[in-house]
Amino acid sequence: MVLMNRAHHLLDRLAEMPGMRAWIASRYERRFASNTGSNLFQGVFETFDQAAASAPASRPIGYDHPKPAAMYGDRMRQVYATDYPVLFWLSQLLQTGGHALFELGGHVGVSYYSYQKVLSFPSDLQWIIHDVPAVMERGRALASNIDSLGRLRFTPNFSEAAEADIFVAMGVLQYLPETLADRLRSLSALPQALLVNLTPLHPEASYFTLQSIGTAFCPYRIDREQDFVDSLRRLGYRVRDEWVNPEKSCEIPFHKSRSLNHYRGYYFELQG
Numbered sequence: 649m650v651l652m653n654r655a656h657h658l659l660d661r662l663a664e665m666p667g668m669r670a671w672i673a674s675r676y677e678r679r680f681a682s683n684t685g686s687n688l689f690q691g692v693f694e695t696f697d698q699a700a701a702s703a704p705a706s707r708p709i710g711y712d713h714p715k716p717a718a719m720y721g722d723r724m725r726q727v728y729a730t731d732y733p734v735l736f737w738l739s740q741l742l743q744t745g746g747h748a749l750f751e752l753g754g755h756v757g758v759s760y761y762s763y764q765k766v767l768s769f770p771s772d773l774q775w776i777i778h779d780v781p782a783v784m785e786r787g788r789a790l791a792s793n794i795d796s797l798g799r800l801r802f803t804p805n806f807s808e809a810a811e812a813d814i815f816v817a818m819g820v821l822q823y824l825p826e827t828l829a830d831r832l833r834s835l836s837a838l839p840q841a842l843l844v845n846l847t848p849l850h851p852e853a854s855y856f857t858l859q860s861i862g863t864a865f866c867p868y869r870i871d872r873e874q875d876f877v878d879s880l881r882r883l884g885y886r887v888r889d890e891w892v893n894p895e896k897s898c899e900i901p902f903h904k905s906r907s908l909n910h911y912r913g914y915y916f917e918l919q920g
C-alpha cells in the first residue's frame with residue numbers, strides 16, 4: 649500500500665511537468681483498462697451513472713458476475729486488523745441479546761466465516777446477507793458445503809433488514825447509487841444498531857469515482873463525512889463510537905484533493 653501511494657504521488661508530480669500530463673494520463677488509462685490484479689481508481693464524477701458511463705469496455709460493470717463473486721476467499725479464512733473494531737462491538741451486542749443480524753453486501757459470507765474464529769456465536773443467531781444475485785448464488789452453494797453452524801442465509805429482499813437487531817455494512821456503501829440513509833428510510837422499522845466499516849468519506853465533498861477491482865469496473869461513492877453522519881442522525885441514530893481504517897486508501901491520479909489516505913468506521917445506536 650505504501651509503495652502504491654508513492655507511485656500515485658510520483659504520477660501526480662510528473663503530470664505537473666510541461667507536456668507530460670496528457671502522455672501520463674493516456675498511459676494510466678491503458679493500465680486501468682487492462683488491470684487484472686490491482687485496486688485502481690480513475691476520474692471524479694458527480695453521479696453514479698456518469699462514473700459507470702466512463703468505464704472501459706474491457707470488463708463488466710459491478711459485482712453481479714461470476715468472477716467478482718469468486719473474490720475475497722482470503723477474507724473467509726483470516727481476520728484482519730480492520731475487523732477488530734466491528735468484532736469488539738459485535739461481541740457486546742451479541743451478549744446483550746442481538747441475535748438477528750442483517751449484513752448488506754456481505755458477499756458470500758466472508759465475515760460470517762472468519763469471525764467464527766474469534767467469536768462464539770449464540771445458538772439462535774441468524775446471519776442474513778443481502779447482496780447482488782451472482783454473489784448470493786455462489787454464497788448459497790458454498791454454504792451448502794462448508795457452513796457447519798447452519799446460521800447463514802441469503803435474501804434478495806432488503807426489507808428483511810427491518811427485522812434485524814444488528815445491521816452491518818462493511819466495505820459496501822461505496823458501491824451503492826444511493827446513501828445508506830436512503831436505503832434505511834425504506835424500511836418499516838429501523839435496526840437498533842448499525843455497524844459501518846471500511847467506508848470512504850471525504851471531509852469536504854461528495855462525489856463518485858470509478859474503481860477497477862481487476863475483474864470488473866465499479867462506480868464508487870464517496871460521501872462527505874458530516875453529511876453521512878447527519879443523514880443517519882436525522883433517522884434517530886447517534887454515534888456511539890467511530891474509528892479510522894488507516895490500512896485503506898483511495899488514490900485517484902490527477903485528483904489529489906479528492907484522494908483519501910484512510911477510510912472510516914462507526915457504531916450507530918438508535919435512540920429511544
